[in-house]
Amino acid sequence: MLVGKAGRIAAMLYLDHAATTVMRAEVRDAMAPFLDDVYGNPSGIHGISRRVKNAIEEAREEIAGILGATRPLEIVFTAGGTEADNLAVAGMVFGPDRRSKTVTVATEHEAVLETVGFLHRLGHAVDIVGVDALGRVDLDGLVGVIDTDTAVVSVMAANNETGVIHPIAAISEIAHAAGAVMHTDAVQAFISEEITVAATGADLISLAAHKFGGPMGVGLLYVRNGVVLEPVLHGGGQELGRRSGTLNAAGIVGLATAMRSTVDDRENFRHRVGDARDAFEDVLIEAFPDIRRNAPTDTRLVQHAHLRIPGVRAETLLIRLDQNGLAAAAGSACQSGALDMSHVLQAMGMAGAEADECVRFTFGWVNSKADGLEAARRVIETVRGLQ
Incomplete structure (x- = not known):
């Protein structure tokens, strides 16, 4: 099914733009x-x-x-x-x-x-x-x-x-x-x-x-x-x-x-997508204060939200999110679909159990703050259903 103007596949909200993004x-x-x-x-x-x-x-x-x-x-x-x-x-x-x-x-x-x-x-x-x-x-x-x-x-x-x-x-x-x-x-x-x-x-x-x-x-x-x-x-x-x-x-x-x-839109992209990502994170962290960001807030890409959600396995969460209309990822899209522990998180010193609780949400040029808020709502609903 084709990705629409709102960055969705049918009813799906797509937040895996780091894997591949929508063609202009x-x-x-x-x-x-x-x-x-x-x-x-x-x-x-x-x-x-x-x-x-x-x-x-x-x-x-x-x-x-x-x-x-x-x-x-x-x-x-x-x-x-x-x-x-x-x-x-x-x-x-x-x-x-x-x-x-x-x-x-x-x-x-x-x-x-x-x-x-x-x-x-x-x-x-x-x-x-x-x-x-x-x-x-x-x-x-x-x-x-x-x-x-x-x-x-x-x-x-x-x-x-x-x-x-x-x-x-x-x-x-x-x-x-x-x-x-x-x-x-x-x-x-x-x-x-x-x-x-x-x-x-x-x-x-x-x-x-x-x-x-x-x-x-x-x-x-x-x-x-x-x-x-x-x-x-x-x-x-x-x-x-x-x-x-x-x-x-x-x-x-x-x-x-x-x-x-991309170059012509870059400044606008940074503001628009940064607002969407920040709104998404703010709502999630308000609901679950123990969520951890896995990158420094001042030196990371505006489109990335790589989060550890304690007590929730990434694989289980991703499956449920998919069922609830949200596409995200646990790591690189170039690992042939494997959910093995990320070499990136290993290098950062994470233990296996911690790394297993990390999910990557990445926004794209089609996304807005409204998408960030809706994505947060779906994640909160899904996480609460798993607790």
């Missing part, structure tokens, strides 16, 4: 010609292919401008955030630089951590830095392990589960002081935070369209001019040899459109 109407409109009439392969030489190629390059230029890249060819299109993260991390370690160590954080997305684990199994050095009880990265720990053997430092702009925001500009300075390349997975942060080359200081930036109103299956990796990556996909040598495979023209046009709409 202007994105669908921009993509439509490339799903219908303009279907040529951009690598061809005939007129239809040239039209597709031109649209891709116009999108590349638009995106480069949004991110503050020095030239459009710093934008490499991918099939999403996971591929972008793999290319950034493995591409640096397998690249021509003699350095081969990776430094990352224990709460990173699986796309980074699993890539790092793969590299470690191949014999490459890895250092994984911890976080505190609110998920904040240990900067002193980073300083202690980033050295002249470090090829890449990978730290996400904001955590996809808890919403905690990391000081990427400061971490970039630490990485650069040791001569390392800085990568940030900004997939979750782009919709609400300023993600540009200047603001982050990063050399590599990963994005995925479906997190901010674009289509699934398309993303990008910003690659600073002069950074050389070994490709992780081999084939026809598209994207200047950095990423082989026929480009997804419709998806790329949708990605660029979604990025422009």
Whole structure:
């Protein structure tokens, strides 16, 4: 069933926008010609292919401008955030630089951590830095392990589960002081935070369209001019040899459109969605004062409410909420639907029983304060029914 204008699936109130959010109407409109009439392969030489190629390059230029890249060819299109993260991390370690160590954080997305684990199994050095009880990265720990053997430092702009925001500009300075390349997975942060080359200081930036109103299956990796990556996909040598495979023209046009709409709406988004999230939390905490926020209130994404509700198992609560018309989650959407204990909460020092009581509610660009209040009502009703 389709998501409506109020962010609902039929009678469902959808608060799982961190997993994927509603596609914007202007994105669908921009993509439509490339799903219908303009279907040529951009690598061809005939007129239809040239039209597709031109649209891709116009999108590349638009995106480069949004991110503050020095030239459009710093934008490499991918099939999403996971591929972008793999290319950034493995591409640096397998690249021509003699350095081969990776430094990352224990709460990173699986796309980074699993890539790092793969590299470690191949014999490459890895250092994984911890976080505190609110998920904040240990900067002193980073300083202690980033050295002249470090090829890449990978730290996400904001955590996809808890919403905690990391000081990427400061971490970039630490990485650069040791001569390392800085990568940030900004997939979750782009919709609400300023993600540009200047603001982050990063050399590599990963994005995925479906997190901010674009289509699934398309993303990008910003690659600073002069950074050389070994490709992780081999084939026809598209994207200047950095990423082989026929480009997804419709998806790329949708990605660029979604990025422009997101940037234009970002200030309004922060106020509107922040009000919805705050109203939701305030009503819940008034009803259940022992609820705990699992991220610092001053450095978290405005759309995230990651809460521990003592005495209520997350799995049971999510099932009942679904039955009562509210969609939420217990952790990352990229864990194949598993409800195993979150590695993020483990890194934050939570015991299994505590982590089992944590639920993630994430708001999207379609939501209003009224949605926050209605969601709180449904959660309160559901929790009381379980007590």
